[in-house]
Amino acid sequence: xxxxxxxxxxxxxxxxxxxxxxxxxxxxxxxxxxxxxxxxxxxxxxxxxxxxxxxxxxxxxxxxxxxxxxxxxxxxxxxxxxxxxxxxxxxxxxxxxxxxxxxxxxxxxxxxxxxxxxxxxxxxxxxxxxxxxxxxxxxxxxxxxxxxxxxxxxxxxxxxxxxxxxxxxxxxxxxxxxxxxxxxxxxxxxxxxxxxxxxxxxxxxxxxxxxxxxxxxxxxxxxxxxxxxxxxxxxxxxxxxxxxxxxxxxxxxxxxxxxxxxxxxxxxxxxxxxxxxxxxxxxxxxxxxxxxxxxxxxxxxxxxxxxxxxxxxxxxxxxxxxxxxxxxxxxxxxxxxxxxxxxxxxxxxxxxxxxxxxxxxxxxxxxxxxxxxxxxxxxxxxxxxxxxxxxxxxx
Amino acid sequence: xxxxxxxxxxxxxxxxxxxxxxxxxxxxxxxxxxxxxxxxxxxxxxxxxxxxxxxxxxxxxxxxxxxxxxxxxxxxxxxxxxxxxxxxxxxxxxxxxxxxxxxxxxxxxxxxxxxxxxxxxxxxxxxxxxxxxxxxxxxxxxxxxxxxxxxxxxxxxxxxxxxxxxxxxxxxxxxxxxxxxxxxxxxxxxxxxxxxxxxxxxxxxxxxxxxxxxxxxxxxxxxxxxxxxxxxxxxxxxxxxxxxxxxxxxxxxxxxxxxxxxxxxxxxxxxxxxxxxxxxxxxxxxxxxxxxxxxxxxxxxxxxxxxxxxxxxxxxxxxxxxxxxxxxxxxxxxxxxxxxxxxxxxxxxxxxxxxxxxxxxxxxxxxxxxxxxxxxxxxxxxxxxxxxxxxxxxxxxxxxxxxxxxxxxxxxxxxxxxxxxxx
Numbered sequence: 001x002x003x004x005x006x007x008x009x010x011x012x013x014x015x016x017x018x019x020x021x022x023x024x025x026x027x028x029x030x031x032x033x034x035x036x037x038x039x040x041x042x043x044x045x046x047x048x049x050x051x052x053x054x055x056x057x058x059x060x061x062x063x064x065x066x067x068x069x070x071x072x073x074x075x076x077x078x079x080x081x082x083x084x085x086x087x088x089x090x091x092x093x094x095x096x097x098x099x100x101x102x103x104x105x106x107x108x109x110x111x112x113x114x115x116x117x118x119x120x121x122x123x124x125x126x127x128x129x130x131x132x133x134x135x136x137x138x139x140x141x142x143x144x145x146x147x148x149x150x151x152x153x154x155x156x157x158x159x160x161x162x163x164x165x166x167x168x169x170x171x172x173x174x175x176x177x178x179x180x181x182x183x184x185x186x187x188x189x190x191x192x193x194x195x196x197x198x199x200x201x202x203x204x205x206x207x208x209x210x211x212x213x214x215x216x217x218x219x220x221x222x223x224x225x226x227x228x229x230x231x232x233x234x235x236x237x238x239x240x241x242x243x244x245x246x247x248x249x250x251x252x253x254x255x256x257x258x259x260x261x262x263x264x265x266x267x268x269x270x271x272x273x274x275x276x277x278x279x280x281x282x283x284x285x286x287x288x289x290x291x292x293x294x295x296x297x298x299x300x301x302x303x304x305x306x307x308x309x310x311x312x313x314x315x316x317x318x319x320x321x322x323x324x325x326x327x328x329x330x331x332x333x334x335x336x337x338x339x340x341x342x343x344x345x346x347x348x349x350x351x352x353x354x355x356x357x358x359x360x361x362x363x364x365x366x367x368x369x370x371x372x373x374x375x376x377x378x379x380x381x382x383x384x385x386x387x388x389x390x391x392x393x394x395x
Numbered sequence: 396x397x398x399x400x401x402x403x404x405x406x407x408x409x410x411x412x413x414x415x416x417x418x419x420x421x422x423x424x425x426x427x428x429x430x431x432x433x434x435x436x437x438x439x440x441x442x443x444x445x446x447x448x449x450x451x452x453x454x455x456x457x458x459x460x461x462x463x464x465x466x467x468x469x470x471x472x473x474x475x476x477x478x479x480x481x482x483x484x485x486x487x488x489x490x491x492x493x494x495x496x497x498x499x500x501x502x503x504x505x506x507x508x509x510x511x512x513x514x515x516x517x518x519x520x521x522x523x524x525x526x527x528x529x530x531x532x533x534x535x536x537x538x539x540x541x542x543x544x545x546x547x548x549x550x551x552x553x554x555x556x557x558x559x560x561x562x563x564x565x566x567x568x569x570x571x572x573x574x575x576x577x578x579x580x581x582x583x584x585x586x587x588x589x590x591x592x593x594x595x596x597x598x599x600x601x602x603x604x605x606x607x608x609x610x611x612x613x614x615x616x617x618x619x620x621x622x623x624x625x626x627x628x629x630x631x632x633x634x635x636x637x638x639x640x641x642x643x644x645x646x647x648x649x650x651x652x653x654x655x656x657x658x659x660x661x662x663x664x665x666x667x668x669x670x671x672x673x674x675x676x677x678x679x680x681x682x683x684x685x686x687x688x689x690x691x692x693x694x695x696x697x698x699x700x701x702x703x704x705x706x707x708x709x710x711x712x713x714x715x716x717x718x719x720x721x722x723x724x725x726x727x728x729x730x731x732x733x734x735x736x737x738x739x740x741x742x743x744x745x746x747x748x749x750x751x752x753x754x755x756x757x758x759x760x761x762x763x764x765x766x767x768x769x770x771x772x773x774x775x776x777x778x779x780x781x782x783x784x785x786x787x788x789x790x791x792x793x794x795x796x797x798x799x800x801x802x803x804x805x806x807x808x809x810x811x812x813x814x815x816x817x818x
Contacts, residue, residue, distance in 0.1 A: 154805025172547025206523030
């Protein structure tokens with residue numbers, strides 16, 4: 001234990017299960033919990049929808065809410081939850097010195113405008129001219145800002161006044177991994193004392209599904225837990241809307257503020273397997289070895305997406321480690337892309353802080369875990385590329 | 396024996412390779428010749444029809460193989476081309492770079508050309524439903540990869556043999572500077588001896604142009620394209636959308652000297668500050684930009700009187716140039732009237748995600764060549780902005796230190812301080 005350790009002092013979570021660490025803990029520790037599913041709206045795809053959210057609770061100005069689409073609102077909301085949880089929200093001095101790394105994709109396009117253009121394209125050969133004609137007249141001018149990747153961070157600055165620094169990383173799950181890794185490195189090296197890090201994913205929009213389906217990644221069959229989708233119709237990924245933000249803090253800084261510490265954030269390791277060359281399983285194995293030498297049972301919060309190849313590779317490596325008791329939380333939340341790794345780290349931290357493990361989310365595939373987890377692993381193996389693993393330890 | 400650590404005891408970060416592509420050409424030689432002769436790369440748009448558009452000019456890069464193939468392929472080719480030049484100049488193995496990659500690139504989306512072709516390859520149902528059904532039947536993943544935010548960096552990492560998980564980032568118009576900052580920080584933390592930082596942007600599509608146009612951000616001086624970008628002029632009316640790329644090989648001075656590399660410049664300091672005022676406008680008192688400049692100076696260990704030249708963000712929008720003047724005059728005080736401050740964007744337009752990296756490359760060349768590129772089109776000075784903008788003609792000058800500014804939508808402010816020589 002050292003004064004410059006990285007600790008987790010705030011957690012903000014939103015998923016189909018609800019909002020906040022308490023709601024997630026109480027739901028996810030219920031034996032036999034059933035996921036919240038929406039099977040009709042995007043059929044043949046099943047998704048885990050957002051819960052009901054009162055945006056006013058974290059984004060008090062209606063004007064700010066109107067400037068965002070759901071993805072930015074969701075991220076700004078989850079960030080607010082984390083800041084609240086860490087006792088930083090509304091503290092001007094702490095917000096003004098706080099660094100921020102957000103993992104982001106893009107915001108929502110205007111589906112109606114796109115559909116009109118596509119429909120018209122069936123009877124027009126001058127499609128480029130059609131595009132100019134429609135986009136110049138039909139697009140809402142400020143929609144662009146709701147689509148820009150870095151404007152989730154921008155809105156967090158505006159709404160929550162976090163202004164120390166603002167960086168947005170892009171690149172699906174890997175962006176979430178790199179964001180947490182970079183934030184922790186800043187704290188360890190003394191560059192930052194407290195950092196807001198996380199992401200959000202809003203799946204209830206056709207383009208967000210298209211981003212997976214252009215490579216056939218989405219599951220199209222009856223819903224099954226994340227480990228049981230091999231061989232079924234589709235690519236295995238069931239998505240979910242959600243967000244996860246963490247307040248990472250230098251231990252001495254958190255203690256001097258008298259804050260509760262959920263857990264210490266230990267090593268974070270990341271990789272880029274050349275999957276076409278068959279490196280994935282070996283890379284995951286190497287990341288695990290770098291992150292931890294298990295001493296007894298180790299609870300593992302897996303962000304496995306369900307994507308057939310990546311999930312099979314991850315499972316083969318995790319199953320080969322007799323010490324690991326894996327919990328594939330996408331079974332309960334769906335895959336949240338950029339938010340997946342911060343979410344995994346948050347769930348790992350919660351288990352360590354509450355001194356209890358989650359029951360199996362899938363009793364067929366997951367082993368029981370008895371006793372108190374004094375550390376827990378978090379993984380995010382990208383459905384298509386990039387991998388990351390972190391170890392969370394008792395505070 | 397050179398000093399290898401800076402005023403805070405951190406490893407000094409040197410630049411050992413520089414690469415650049417803009418509408419003025421490929422590579423440093425062509426770009427520098429054009430830039431110092433005051434040549435503009437802004438031209439009428441020919442990539443797509445301009446019917447119905449208020450802005451019909453841009454600084455697109457039209458001479459690469461991918462120039463007409465969409466934003467993702469072009470952004471990749473721009474990045475690879477600039478990085479190739481930088482890695483070669485550094486004398487490193489271009490397939491085994493051996494350090495991390497930081498890529499500033501535009502957010503990606505499914506290109507309209509692909510959207511149209513997918514949609515019209517089928518007749519059943521309509522809208523998103525049809526697109527999704529066609530999508531899942533695709534046999535190739537090329538289109539998919541253009542929609543993945545991490546794919547350009549993944550390909551670059553394969554090509555150059557960079558180490559670890561590549562970071563793709565966006566801080567809007569400050570992205571290129573942030574990519575450099577991340578590389579500097581990784582070396583200072585001792586995570587690596589070298590890093591490849593690239594800013595690349597090939598996203599000048601019709602939709603991008605229309606989006607900026609709807610925000611009234613673009614110049615509509617279409618008639619004489621090369622005159623449209625006029626930073627700090629009274630009649631400036633917006634920026635000119637452009638493409639380009641800049642790449643730097645960053646190396647700890649110690650590692651660079653140990654392998655006998657040529658030191659092209661020093662990354663002295665980086666500073667940033669987010670603005671919480673508005674999504675597109677700066678806080679009226681300029682305090683975030685002021686804080687970013689001061690943070691960069693402090694990080695560099697330099698006083699206000701130790702900056703020889705400012706490579707301005709200078710977009711040619713009414714708002715930016717006014718705010719940049721306010722923040723610079725606040726930081727530098729009376730000295731501001733006699734400091735050379737020029738905007739490369741007067742010639743190359745605004746290369747968005749690439750701008751910070753392209754302009755860092757030009758800043759380093761300014762010091763090495765002892766020549767300051769001008770701000771062209773400075774025919775009607777804005778009386779409210781009294782600056783020495785190095786008007787219209789290059790200037791010979793010994794420049795030992797440069798401040799390069801990057802400010803972007805979403806309250807992004809990032810400043811870099813570079814020096815010609817190690818301390």
